[in-house]
Amino acid sequence: MDQIFFSGTLPPSLIFILGAMLVPALSGRLKQVYLLMLPLAALLMLMSMPNGMHWNTSLLGYDLVLGRIDGLSRAFGYIFSLVSFIAVLFALQVKDDIQHVAGLCYAGAALGVTFAGDLISLYIFWEIMAVASTFLILARRTKSAHGAAFRYIMVHIVGGLLLLAGVVMKISQTGTTAFDYIGLGLNDPASILIFLGIAINAAIPPLHSWLQDAYPEATATGAVFLSAFTTKSAVYLMARTYPGTELLIWLGAAMAAIPIFYAVLENDLRRVLAYSLINQVGFMMVGVGIGSELAINGTVAHAFCHILYKALLFMSIGAVMHMTGRSRCTDLGGLYRTMPLTCLFCIIGAASISAFPLFSGFVSKSMIISATGHGKIVAVWLILQFASAGVFHHAGIKVPFFTFFGHDSGLRPKEPPLNMLLAMGIAAFLCVYLGVNPGPLYSILPFPVEYVPYTGAHVVAQLQLLMFGALAFTLLILSGKYPAEIRAINLDTDWFYRKGGRLFYVVADKVFNGINAVSARLTTGAVRGLAALCDALPATVAVIITAPVNWLSGSERRNGHAWKAFVQEALATGTVPTGATILVITLGLACLVAVALVL
Known part of the structure; x- marks a missing residue:
């Protein structure tokens, strides 16, 4: 693996994301100072970095670049870091750690998208952005916010899948994960899929309705983060690739x-x-x-x-x-x-x-x-x-x-x-x-x-x-x-995707929960049948094995049903006649001797 550090530093994206993990462990003034230091550290690091490819590593044989810095990415990196500081300062009075962690991860993922020099890390940070931003809507903890968050993540999952499909096809076509200019080709499905995935995040009509549906339902501080990153990271990618x-x-x-x-x-x-x-x-x-x-x-x-x-x-x-x-x-x-x-x-x-x-x-x-x-x-x-x-x-x-x-x-x-x-x-x-x-x-x-x-x-x-x-x-x-x-x-146009979201929920509920119910019934029936079989198996085997005993003893229970009931009762109570036990042992030894002689 190549070095992921450059001059002993972390990529700006990881400063935010890894730094967010420590937020719940801090409190008071120390937490507030720490929250403000993260975007400042990322901004100062970016200002000191020369243009070029930095923080190179590999994953499953593919080259990853976490720091492609040039004129285009640097400008977006500056403003993303700067607005992160402003948004964190605006949210300092918030006591909810979920909002702080989500906001920092969201900002870090936006920087990850901005500086990604390969398609794999681009997709990973793209999805982190979608998940983290959803929590800024959920954090308001109202019924309307929960509904908006569900619709929001549903749309961005679709966009992420389109992007992923395009990324896989593009890597298959080119044999490399690197990307820069792609261009929209009508005969190139990969470029179309990547374009659509970015267009959803850019809120290009008619794919825009998630934005005015979700942003007003976010918390007062969460909406500041939301206004900065998702659409502008899409603008950056469009400027980079199309x-x-x-x-x-x-x-x-x-x-x-x-x-x-x-x-x-x-x-x-x-x-x-x-x-x-x-x-x-x-x-x-x-x-x-x-x-x-x-x-x-x-x-x-x-x-x-x-x-x-x-x-x-x-x-x-x-x-x-x-x-x-x-x-x-x-x-x-x-x-x-x-x-x-x-x-x-x-x-x-x-x-x-x-x-x-x-x-x-x-x-x-x-x-x-x-x-x-x-x-x-x-x-x-x-x-x-x-x-x-x-x-x-x-x-x-x-x-x-x-x-x-x-x-x-x-x-x-x-x-x-x-x-x-x-x-x-x-x-x-x-x-x-x-x-x-x-x-x-x-x-x-x-x-x-x-x-x-x-x-x-x-x-x-x-x-x-x-x-x-x-x-x-x-x-x-x-x-x-x-x-x-x-x-x-x-x-x-949110009417369509609101209805579509509700239809998806109903269909998913009927189909998948119906499959679950049928599977549960089949599984329960199979388990019960197996349990019954296991419960009856010892007595059945005992009846078969002791059938010669029943015949040789001249017992009154030569009737099969009567003998089966007798054996079941004996097994249940643990009272087997001594003579029968000796006879079974004798027959068993005789069988063993016979097998030995044959071999």
Whole structure:
């Protein structure tokens, strides 16, 4: 086995996963410091690592690479480590070790996927991600959370199986576990299966409904982890394996546009954020599909910024939920009076996701839109402009307006604990810092950057778009035409998989439990028959052996049934006539002598 260590260090993924195992053994301040040190250690290690293949080992004759570090993986590794620190800080007050362990394993698995240089370790970390993230939903311990977690893991098991099938076929085709660019080939089943497995995690429509079903059911802190890793690790893999795939341009455009309509109608604020997450990943898919250096740089930059501002939005709503127990538009409003800092942080997140100039979303999203313009993909360019206005409408205005302003709900909660405020403050600072000074972000992108976001045309065009969205929202509110926030469930394509999940459960229950029942009956009958046979066997053998005794003794019990009853009674009571015993012994010795003479 080759060395799994590099300069005496562990891979960042294993720092998280192995480190999580010690969490239940710690308590108090020591546990909190330890939790914060794990992501910092991973980040510092990554910063010191040169590009190349590290932490090589082998398994069953296959080469495994746990540390493929290059421009693409390094950028995702930085943001995954950074957001892990922010999410852990936000969750420090949580007493539930399951959430801490699951969150760390989830983050570690995402880093494992990011740095995997082979298909086997990629699949292993992919499945660890699915399992660990499920516990962040289950940890809420409500009936709806349990149902959502069941549907969530069911979908990701299907995605994992598709990925596994593609991996096995690809290894069989190439004879190696290494992977990089794959490309989508209609005559290559392996590439199609791997693509579908990644597409499920990327929440590409119509395979997206697991996301808005599951994320709102997670704990307040668990949703922060969930918003960062699953879809963005899928974005990374798409950028690694399928750049320039034209199909992704159109899938991404649909992905950016369709969720807007659902987000406008949605009452639950975390479902609104889930839909806006799908919308933003759509921009990234368009960038991957275009595949140019500008587009890939835009995708990576937007993933980096998106993780920060989406985590900030989920943290702000999570803080509100933590203090009030509510997350619906109809239950909230007027909270700016007693939660001014949380309100400010939410507005910064909203401005960032809306791509306001001087906020992080502006310096990343505009790269992707510019790439569509350079590629002369006019229809997609128009769709992305519409999607930009739409996300400002629902995530940029609706979320902070109905949470902190709007009608007065009468709630007067205090600000959340200090650790939550610090986590939101760090994320908010980075959203503003990267928006004002994008140089550090551009310096870690996979390709050299010559793009300048702050040109007169970019700024004016974006402000016009945003002001149009703000005007439309204002007019709809003042005219009473804005869709009412009501307590309702808006069915998406999740209707099919909810029904499908229930059908799968019923079929599985009838088929497999029916097989179990039949097997139980057959097994019970066989065991009972064998027991009866074993119970009767000694008496039967004794009757056969003693039949000569019965005949020679001239007994009155020459009748077979009578003799059988006599022998059974004798065996049961242990009272066998002495003469019969002597006769049996004599016959036995005679048989032995006869056998000896014959041999």
